[in-house]
Amino acid sequence: MTKAPEAPVSRTAQAVRLSGVSKAFGTGSTALLALDDVSLDVRPGEFVCLLGASGCGKSTLLNLVADLDKVSAGTIDTGGSRVALMFQEPALFPWLTVTGNLELALGQRGVPRRERKPRATELLASVHLAGFEKKRPHQLSGGMRQRVALARALALTESTDDRSTVLLMDEPFGALDAMTRDLLHDELERIWRERNLTVLFVTHNVREAVRLGDRVVLLSSRPGRVIEEFPVEMDRPRRIDSPDVATLAARITDRLKEEVSRHGS
């Protein structure tokens, strides 16, 4: 992530701009090219879903945007905004209570000490976990933990200065059962609207991408390249099992199959 220090964020600027990003793991003949010349712009407030089969480097891409890894070539510009990353696993700190986890995240974003507890309680209520403040992560079910992880990611979008935050989500609902996942889609959509967040959402689930995204970006596999973008022009909230979602999802799936079958021969 190139940090443009204190760059004024104008309304027309992109929230995230990737230009010619490549990422290779290893060196020499054994090097694996995970991402090849990926360029992508995400507008502020936009919900973009990155879609691809395994090996398309979608998680790698998020790690690069989150500055957990360095690009091999190209630039990533987040316009001075921060990032919050939600993993596929909850990755909560087991030694802290649920609120403890949220308060730590809030503290890292400069929220004053005495405001942290009420803010944490509020965040927890927003993921429908009011009353679970004092529990430890292991006392919750998988779906509940993932909701706490969502609340923590939201805590990291809090800002005490003018810097905005991009929420990166790496298959956050992949390990959940379908019913919980559908409910969390509704929740995420509501929170995204209320807080006017910018979201970059990685998934391998085509319907989930169509359900949530303003735009679905399809990546090829090995190396990952942007092969096609699908704007999703449907009214929200969408239902994951609606015919419109199914139609577009089928189109995208066909394109994805075409791409995957290249690797079969």
Next chain:
Amino acid sequence: MALDHDAPTAIRAQAENASPKINRQLAGLDALELTVGTKKKPLVRIWSALWPILTAVTIALVAWELVVVSGWREPWVLPGPREVLPKFWETVTTATFWEAMGLTMKRAIIGFALAVLIGGVVGALVSQSWILRRAFGSLITGLQTMPSIAWFPLAILLFKLSESAILFVVVLGAAPSIANGLIAGVDYTPPILLRAGKVMGLKGIARYRHLVIPASLPSFVAGLKQGWAFAWRSLMAGELLVIIGKQSVGTLLHFTREVSDTSGMISIMIVILIIGIAVDQLFGLVDRSIRSRWGLDGASN
């Protein structure tokens, strides 16, 4: 659940109004997914911890008595529990014994505290980089396997027959285990938590305070427990070898043998065993409470 703040309640109500259906559905799923806790009553818990110990002690006493009854050794060389247990009671009710205990426990605490300090500092330094871990890791493990008694000739040369000689060996016995525990803890901090910490922006001291230290705590406690076992062994070896003026548990053992008071000697041995077990149990308690708080015991998931 009653909340003491008005604001969060209002916000909560707002969130509930925003999507009452979702809230109800999620609450339903949560209720189905949460396992019902099986908390035992305190008395039942104490009993379930106690009876295996009592059984083991009974078996040991019976076996001991059987050996004595078999006539393998003369009864004045190896007295049975029926003779030793009254002697044990007699011993532990004398003032001399408690003075000796006082000195020994003072040494144990000072030695162990020094070992925690030194082991902690060394562990913290070595865990900083993989080069240091490579360089010193095997050395520390090597020190750990060195029998403490092998240090005494050097300790006596360096410090003469003194308190320092005993402390030196106690610290050398315990510190490597403590350092190793800390190093292992830092090493095995789950990478996903390190990544989560990085995303949150945890750096420098805050990273240690909020992430690395708590994450390595279970392993550190295991190191402390092992360190204590080594410290206690080294101390007993030291008190038997370095005999200076005042009475300690070690000298009591030594002098009971000198006067062929086998019952007294075995009584002191039982005391040494009991202290070792008691402190070990204490660390076990801390270890278990950490594990159950973190959900590492596998019972809740």
